[in-house]
Amino acid sequence: MEFKDKVVWITGASSGIGEGLVYAFAEMGCKLVISARREHELLRVKEQTKLSDENILVLPIDLEHYTLATSWVNMVVAKFGQIDILINNGGVSQKGLAMETDLSVEKKIMDINYFGNVALSKAVIPIMQNQKSGKIVITTSILGKFGLPLHSTYAASKHALYGFYDSLRMELKTDNIKILIVSPGFINTQASVNALKEDGKRLEKNSPAQINGMKTNVFAQKLISAIKSDKKHVYIGNKELLSVPFKLLFPNLFYKIMVKLNKGK
Numbered sequence: 085m086e087f088k089d090k091v092v093w094i095t096g097a098s099s100g101i102g103e104g105l106v107y108a109f110a111e112m113g114c115k116l117v118i119s120a121r122r123e124h125e126l127l128r129v130k131e132q133t134k135l136s137d138e139n140i141l142v143l144p145i146d147l148e149h150y151t152l153a154t155s156w157v158n159m160v161v162a163k164f165g166q167i168d169i170l171i172n173n174g175g176v177s178q179k180g181l182a183m184e185t186d187l188s189v190e191k192k193i194m195d196i197n198y199f200g201n202v203a204l205s206k207a208v209i210p211i212m213q214n215q216k217s218g219k220i221v222i223t224t225s226i227l228g229k230f231g232l233p234l235h236s237t238y239a240a241s242k243h244a245l246y247g248f249y250d251s252l253r254m255e256l257k258t259d260n261i262k263i264l265i266v267s268p269g270f271i272n273t274q275a276s277v278n279a280l281k282e283d284g285k286r287l288e289k290n291s292p293a294q295i296n297g298m299k300t301n302v303f304a305q306k307l308i309s310a311i312k313s314d315k316k317h318v319y320i321g322n323k324e325l326l327s328v329p330f331k332l333l334f335p336n337l338f339y340k341i342m343v344k345l346n347k348g349k
């Protein structure tokens with residue numbers, strides 16, 4: 085795939101994985117749409133890319149307000165006339181016991197991570213169908229493959245993305261719209277700091293797994309390789325990725341170890 089002049093829309097672009105992707109795609113000569121809630125952070129990221137106003141659109145969005153998705157898409161089309169790649173990456177993590185988490189917090193996580201993501205894709209797909217081409221990349225998680233204590237709703241939202249996009253990929257085959265599901269392990273971002281607690285407040289604390297995780301520039305290069313080789317799914321991370329086959333091969337041992345590792349957290 086040739087990236088130069090492609091229009092790439094990245095959500096969750098104000099920090100972490102999304103921010104790393106912005107710099108990598110800017111470097112390859114793409115035209116960018118960068119979205120998240122915090123406009124001042126998006127402007128900081130835009131500044132770093134050194135792209136001219138002609139080649140980058142800062143589009144603040146709140147995925148929780150996904151009923152506005154079509155109006156967001158209209159703004160992108162008005163600016164660039166096309167959308168070649170949508171990277172549906174914006175999301176929020178969780179740290180709270182299921183039985184103590186208010187249902188309103190569970191709904192918020194599902195609205196952002198699942199419905200916001202799906203609504204945006206559904207608003208972009210008609211544009212890609214008209215173009216007869218497009219690529220949608222979705223950031224899920226290894227927690228889309230198994231659950232962990234304190235992450236029940238987050239894991240549910242990421243499992244749900246697998247189900248939706250694995251099905252959608254087959255429905256869109258004749259439209260030449262490709263879907264890549266990306267499952268990160270531990271990446272060095274603010275995900276833990278921004279995770280929602282039982283009461284919906286931010287955790288405001290980083291985790292050793294996150295701090296020692298893969299750097300976002302390394303992640304970005306691996307993701308770009310997966311796009312180039314037209315993969316349907318890719319895991320990106322370090323040795324934590326082994327937990328996925330480990331669970332499949334040794335489910336009882338997996339549960340024992342995970343309960344032990346997460347005791348007192």
Ligand SMILES: NC(=O)c1ccc[n+]([C@@H]2O[C@H](COP(=O)([O-])OP(=O)(O)OC[C@H]3O[C@@H](n4cnc5c(N)ncnc54)[C@H](OP(=O)(O)O)[C@@H]3O)[C@@H](O)[C@H]2O)c1
Pocket residue numbers: 095096097098099100101102119120121122123125145146147148173174175176177196223224225226267268269270271272273274275276278294297
């Ligand atoms: N880091 C990891 O180890 C890891 C592992 C597996 C999966 N992931 C997934 O990777 C994606 C990116 O996370 P990250 O690790 O880069 O964490 P991050 O640094 O916290 O970034 C999250 C991004 O999502 C945006 N976002 C959050 N809520 C939003 C909302 N309501 N509407 C629009 N944008 C919203 C944030 O921007 P604003 O606050 O400005 O809105 C930010 O740009 C997430 O989907 C996460 O679940 C991360």
